[in-house]
Amino acid sequence: MDIKRQESYAELIVKKGVNVQEGQKVVIRADIGSAPFVRIVAKAAYDAGASQVIMNWADEVITRMNYLRADAEVFKSIEPWRVQFFKDYDDAGACFINIISDDPDLLAGVEPERIKNAAKATGIGLAEHRRLTMGNHVRWTIAGVPSPAWAAKVFPNLPEAGAVEALWEKIIESSRVHQDALATWEAHDKVFKEKVEFLNKAAFKQLSFKNSLGTDITMELPQGHFWKGGSAPDTKGVDFFPNIPTEEVFTLPNCHTANGRVVASMPLTYNGVTIENFELTFKDGKVVAYKAEKNEAALASILELDEGAGMLGEIALVPYKSPISEMKLLFNCTLYDENASCHFALGKAYPMIHGYEDLPKDEALKRGVNESITHVDFMFGTADMEITGITAEGKEVVVFAGGNWA
Amino acid sequence: MDIKRQESYAELIVKKGVNVQEGQKVVIRADIGSAPFVRIVAKAAYDAGASQVIMNWADEVITRMNYLRADAEVFKSIEPWRVQFFKDYDDAGACFINIISDDPDLLAGVEPERIKNAAKATGIGLAEHRRLTMGNHVRWTIAGVPSPAWAAKVFPNLPEAGAVEALWEKIIESSRVHQDALATWEAHDKVFKEKVEFLNKAAFKQLSFKNSLGTDITMELPQGHFWKGGSAPDTKGVDFFPNIPTEEVFTLPNCHTANGRVVASMPLTYNGVTIENFELTFKDGKVVAYKAEKNEAALASILELDEGAGMLGEIALVPYKSPISEMKLLFNCTLYDENASCHFALGKAYPMIHGYEDLPKDEALKRGVNESITHVDFMFGTADMEITGITAEGKEVVVFAGGNWA
Numbered sequence: 001m002d003i004k005r006q007e008s009y010a011e012l013i014v015k016k017g018v019n020v021q022e023g024q025k026v027v028i029r030a031d032i033g034s035a036p037f038v039r040i041v042a043k044a045a046y047d048a049g050a051s052q053v054i055m056n057w058a059d060e061v062i063t064r065m066n067y068l069r070a071d072a073e074v075f076k077s078i079e080p081w082r083v084q085f086f087k088d089y090d091d092a093g094a095c096f097i098n099i100i101s102d103d104p105d106l107l108a109g110v111e112p113e114r115i116k117n118a119a120k121a122t123g124i125g126l127a128e129h130r131r132l133t134m135g136n137h138v139r140w141t142i143a144g145v146p147s148p149a150w151a152a153k154v155f156p157n158l159p160e161a162g163a164v165e166a167l168w169e170k171i172i173e174s175s176r177v178h179q180d181a182l183a184t185w186e187a188h189d190k191v192f193k194e195k196v197e198f199l200n201k202a203a204f205k206q207l208s209f210k211n212s213l214g215t216d217i218t219m220e221l222p223q224g225h226f227w228k229g230g231s232a233p234d235t236k237g238v239d240f241f242p243n244i245p246t247e248e249v250f251t252l253p254n255c256h257t258a259n260g261r262v263v264a265s266m267p268l269t270y271n272g273v274t275i276e277n278f279e280l281t282f283k284d285g286k287v288v289a290y291k292a293e294k295n296e297a298a299l300a301s302i303l304e305l306d307e308g309a310g311m312l313g314e315i316a317l318v319p320y321k322s323p324i325s326e327m328k329l330l331f332n333c334t335l336y337d338e339n340a341s342c343h344f345a346l347g348k349a350y351p352m353i354h355g356y357e358d359l360p361k362d363e364a365l366k367r368g369v370n371e372s373i374t375h376v377d378f379m380f381g382t383a384d385m386e387i388t389g390i391t392a393e394g395k396e397v398v399v400f401a402g403g404n405w406a
Numbered sequence: 407m408d409i410k411r412q413e414s415y416a417e418l419i420v421k422k423g424v425n426v427q428e429g430q431k432v433v434i435r436a437d438i439g440s441a442p443f444v445r446i447v448a449k450a451a452y453d454a455g456a457s458q459v460i461m462n463w464a465d466e467v468i469t470r471m472n473y474l475r476a477d478a479e480v481f482k483s484i485e486p487w488r489v490q491f492f493k494d495y496d497d498a499g500a501c502f503i504n505i506i507s508d509d510p511d512l513l514a515g516v517e518p519e520r521i522k523n524a525a526k527a528t529g530i531g532l533a534e535h536r537r538l539t540m541g542n543h544v545r546w547t548i549a550g551v552p553s554p555a556w557a558a559k560v561f562p563n564l565p566e567a568g569a570v571e572a573l574w575e576k577i578i579e580s581s582r583v584h585q586d587a588l589a590t591w592e593a594h595d596k597v598f599k600e601k602v603e604f605l606n607k608a609a610f611k612q613l614s615f616k617n618s619l620g621t622d623i624t625m626e627l628p629q630g631h632f633w634k635g636g637s638a639p640d641t642k643g644v645d646f647f648p649n650i651p652t653e654e655v656f657t658l659p660n661c662h663t664a665n666g667r668v669v670a671s672m673p674l675t676y677n678g679v680t681i682e683n684f685e686l687t688f689k690d691g692k693v694v695a696y697k698a699e700k701n702e703a704a705l706a707s708i709l710e711l712d713e714g715a716g717m718l719g720e721i722a723l724v725p726y727k728s729p730i731s732e733m734k735l736l737f738n739c740t741l742y743d744e745n746a747s748c749h750f751a752l753g754k755a756y757p758m759i760h761g762y763e764d765l766p767k768d769e770a771l772k773r774g775v776n777e778s779i780t781h782v783d784f785m786f787g788t789a790d791m792e793i794t795g796i797t798a799e800g801k802e803v804v805v806f807a808g809g810n811w812a
Contacts, residue, residue: 032465
């Protein structure tokens with residue numbers, strides 16, 4: 001990808017993604033293989049006024065080696081310094097950029113117990129940082145950059161350099177960087193605001209989802225919930241885009257109320273394992289049955305993480321007619337794939353109910369805020385998705401018809 | 407460099423360098439550019455029984471960017487997580503491998519105040535870890551791997567790939583990996599043991615150094631001092647080699663006793679700045695005058711770090727006839743260059759006096775143990791170096807004559 005476009009993309013990440021403020025620290029997590037692009041992001045951060053760029057490097061080759069060869073005990077806890085790392089920069093008011101380039105098969109063949117233990121230990125250890133990010137106390141963003149392994153998975157028939165370049169093109173296009181990126185994103189954001197305003201005004205009590213694939217599920221929305229999409233303000237009122245790209249408008253369900261069946265419309269890659277053709281059946285919020293044609297054990301490992309992992313934590317609406325959806329490309333990466341389709345998440349909710357900060361924990365849970373240690377998106381949107389809302393007065397409103405906004 | 411030799415070198419680092427024990431954690435610090443070799447080291451660590459490999463990556467491009475562009479305040483303190491990082495692994499009984507590949511010009515043009523502040527903050531923040539490493543409570547080793555920038559500095563007339571390969575050859579040769587590395591190092595270690603035994607038996611009260619370059623200095627050795635060279639046991643009796651390569655036999659001077667003048671015989675590269683043709687004059691242990699033909703300010707910044715930085719902390723004897731010396735090559739890297747020549751260090755001493763652990767701090771200082779936060783080696787050995795020892799009984803013994811062991 002030519003440097004100019006990479007620079008535009010980096011500027012988008014820095015200015016719209018985390019919206020770096022003068023004098024702010026910027027923490028960047030990335031794989032060492034992405035260094036050439038990451039350095040462009042670091043430069044953009046300084047150009048935007050950052051006081052310091054802190055790198056949090058990973059090397060997926062050694063990450064995989066560790067998963068395969070380290071002592072099993074290692075995965076059951078998280079070292080104090082890793083907790084302190086996030087505390088230091090949360091306390092300093094830093095923003096967090098996550099540049100992802102993961103090989104979708106990174107953890108293939110790793111003992112699932114290790115992955116589960118690591119996810120659990122990290123979830124517990126970094127719970128406070130997760131609370132701050134999910135509650136928008138800190139600004140953060142996730143964006144992708146191709147790695148050879150990821151590109152090979154998406155374009156298996158191309159040679160390495162060709163696959164990387166092709167994935168770069170798709171990332172740039174889906175991230176709307178092909179034209180003046182900052183202006184494009186401002187226009188993009190306006191559309192989100194219209195949809196969010198409509199949904200917040202409607203203040204639906206219940207939503208139901210139905211399609212020909214077999215999804216037929218209803219759930220209530222918590223009292224005082226609100227929807228978001230596009231940019232969001234942090235708790236100090238500074239706007240940021242947590243995901244680049246983003247096409248979704250989302251809120252949380254009352255996690256105790258889902259009833260029915262949801263059939264995934266796309267595979268889910270979780271810790272290097274691709275779960276295919278799966279479905280979940282819910283009763284009073286809880287998964288009471290599940291099956292998957294491929295890698296059912298990985299699906300089970302998600303559901304078993306904790307109580308909230310077997311309940312929903314997010315409802316996200318994405319029109320079937322959207323740039324990523326129209327690419328008809330499986331990115332094998334949630335950041336992109338979730339923006340191709342309506343999706344739910346299992347696990348922790350973004351606490352999008354008014355007054356959440358002042359609610360006692362048990363009251364929030366009673367209202368249906370899922371407090372799991374995990375958060376895993378999965379897609380269920382289709383071209384014939386029908387979504388119906390029921391207002392507090394019992395009025396039915398068609399939200400999606402034929403896969404798109406009604 | 408062919409993979410087989412890289413594997414031998416990695417095995418040497420793991421088995422002789424830190425001597426990884428079954429179930430031990432291994433921390434590796436390296437630049438991301440060295441990843442291909444570092445992964446070989448990580449694999450060797452697991453093959454030797456490591457329970458976990460923990461990476462501490464740096465990227466010199468972003469390190470330099472930070473030095474040039476971050477807020478000046480950033481360098482005045484060290485984040486708590488960096489202290490915690492070493493505490494976690496010191497507490498866990500880990501060993502530490504440092505793979506260096508630094509661009510000698512990395513910090514060229516950086517405001518010296520920033521470098522000085524960072525060195526000071528790191529020295530203070532990591533004082534406990536430094537105490538544990540210098541006191542052999544933990545096993546650690548330093549070894550080198552070429553980077554294009556370093557190789558270009560050493561072989562400025564070769565194209566990039568050729569320079570890297572040439573530097574690899576010199577590293578492999580100077581590290582004695584060209585033959586069966588483990589056996590070669592066992593034989594190498596025996597020679598050290600003979601010299602160490604001679605010096606420890608002699609138990610010199612005073613040493614004097616004289617050559618035609620103008621060096622003419624005497625200093626006392628602390629009561630109860632001992633010499634080391636080659637492998638050293640950690641405090642639990644497990645042998646390790648702190649440096650690969652190593653050609654030196656060393657101890658500490660009584661830091662209050664140096665009198666005379668020492669003229670450097672090789673340039674000193676300190677934080678990216680090369681100090682050339684310099685000399686120091688000592689009175690009662692303290693530098694009372696100094697000059698350098700080039701980069702005198704950098705020399706001054708070392709001396710000003712703290713009180714101990716202007717006093718000696720190490721005496722190291724290296725014969726003029728040794729493999730690295732005979733290469734007649736300036737590596738621009740202390741790890742190699744210090745093994746080409748007799749050298750002193752300014753700053754912190756390895757506390758090599760019997761019973762040090764039980765000595766009160768003020769008593770150790772009185773005996774002459776330098777407790778600075780820094781430790782900087784500089785070379786003064788020449789082909790006509792004469793070193794004379796004086797025993798407690800006042801007997802004169804020639805230690806070096808004509809640059810070599812007498």
